[in-house]
Amino acid sequence: MKELSHLLLLAAFAMGSAIAADPAPNGITLPQGYKDWRVISVSDRSDNNTLRVILGNDIAVQAARAGKTNPWPDGAILGKLAWENSVHPKWEKATVPGDFVQAEFMHKDSVKYASTGGWGYARWVGLDQKPYGKDASFAQECVGCHTPVKDNDWVFTHPAKLP
Amino acid sequence: MKELSHLLLLAAFAMGSAIAADPAPNGITLPQGYKDWRVISVSDRSDNNTLRVILGNDIAVQAARAGKTNPWPDGAILGKLAWENSVHPKWEKATVPGDFVQAEFMHKDSVKYASTGGWGYARWVGLDQKPYGKDASFAQECVGCHTPVKDNDWVFTHPAKLP
Numbered sequence: 001m002k003e004l005s006h007l008l009l010l011a012a013f014a015m016g017s018a019i020a021a022d023p024a025p026n027g028i029t030l031p032q033g034y035k036d037w038r039v040i041s042v043s044d045r046s047d048n049n050t051l052r053v054i055l056g057n058d059i060a061v062q063a064a065r066a067g068k069t070n071p072w073p074d075g076a077i078l079g080k081l082a083w084e085n086s087v088h089p090k091w092e093k094a095t096v097p098g099d100f101v102q103a104e105f106m107h108k109d110s111v112k113y114a115s116t117g118g119w120g121y122a123r124w125v126g127l128d129q130k131p132y133g134k135d136a137s138f139a140q141e142c143v144g145c146h147t148p149v150k151d152n153d154w155v156f157t158h159p160a161k162l163p
Numbered sequence: 164m165k166e167l168s169h170l171l172l173l174a175a176f177a178m179g180s181a182i183a184a185d186p187a188p189n190g191i192t193l194p195q196g197y198k199d200w201r202v203i204s205v206s207d208r209s210d211n212n213t214l215r216v217i218l219g220n221d222i223a224v225q226a227a228r229a230g231k232t233n234p235w236p237d238g239a240i241l242g243k244l245a246w247e248n249s250v251h252p253k254w255e256k257a258t259v260p261g262d263f264v265q266a267e268f269m270h271k272d273s274v275k276y277a278s279t280g281g282w283g284y285a286r287w288v289g290l291d292q293k294p295y296g297k298d299a300s301f302a303q304e305c306v307g308c309h310t311p312v313k314d315n316d317w318v319f320t321h322p323a324k325l326p
Binding site for chain 1: 198199200201202204205206207208209210214215216218244246251253254256257258259260262263266287289290291292311312315319321323324325326
């Protein structure tokens with residue numbers, strides 16, 4: 001029994017970084033391995049003082065590099081990680097990431113998410129990745145904020161130019 | 164002969180994104196596949212109005228996630244991609260990437276690059292990735308600018324916090 005409990009402890013430890021956060025209220029789960037996704041763009045928002053990086057799964061990155069993002073293809077997932085703005089301690093004219101704010105995702109499925117513009121929205125707040133929203137209606141808030149870019153397939157991000 | 168020239172054209176086309184840029188004046192070559200590297204941090208510099216993403220090769224990302232970056236391990240390569248600041252057309256409080264400025268790299272090798280703080284510096288400018296610097300002495304300019312962070316192993320970047 002002692003060996004078994006040690007084994008279970010070891011297994012739990014090994015799984016540490018793979019333990020899933022709770023799903024969003026609309027059932028969307030946190031994409032595994034999103035921190036290893038490739039970069040599509042970055043942004044700095046002065047209205048809420050956050051720095052952001054926009055990542056994509058393979059389908060999204062392929063679409064971004066091919067310039068085929070209006071509409072984005074079904075299966076694309078965009079991930080946006082946000083940090084509070086902070087001043088670099090040795091270069092005060094540089095804004096750098098402070099505390100981690102949230103990770104939010106848009107899943108493109110033009111059939112499944114037709115009622116929210118073809119995108120399924122989800123957000124996890126803080127380093128402990130707490131799902132955002134009390135019930136599935138939170139997505140209406142996302143759609144409302146994204147309305148200014150409905151002509152860009154509801155996406156704010158334009159892929160950054162790359163060599 | 165016609166088939167051969169077609170084949171050569173096809174081969175050139177297929178290699179398109181793999182054609183190497185010229186090496187930097189100190190002999191450092193542009194790392195292949197750097198656009199697929201993982202994110203370590205981002206920054207927004209108001210002194211030269213550029214947005215940046217800092218990427219790393221596998222050795223660098225492992226060190227960043229393990230918090231072992233002072234010093235960074237030999238073999239680590241940091242890549243910094245910079246774009247001119249631009250205003251989002253539909254969200255004026257968001258600064259987003261405009262024209263691509265440059266990709267610059269730091270290669271950690273405490274023996275090979277001992278004369279420049281253990282790092283080999285290189286930069287390629289613009290979408291056509293023209294090497295920066297007239298001769299190998301350009302690296303002194305890099306070292307000079309990095310002197311404020313010599314106590315952080317000559318690196319400005321602190322890895323962004325991640326869940």
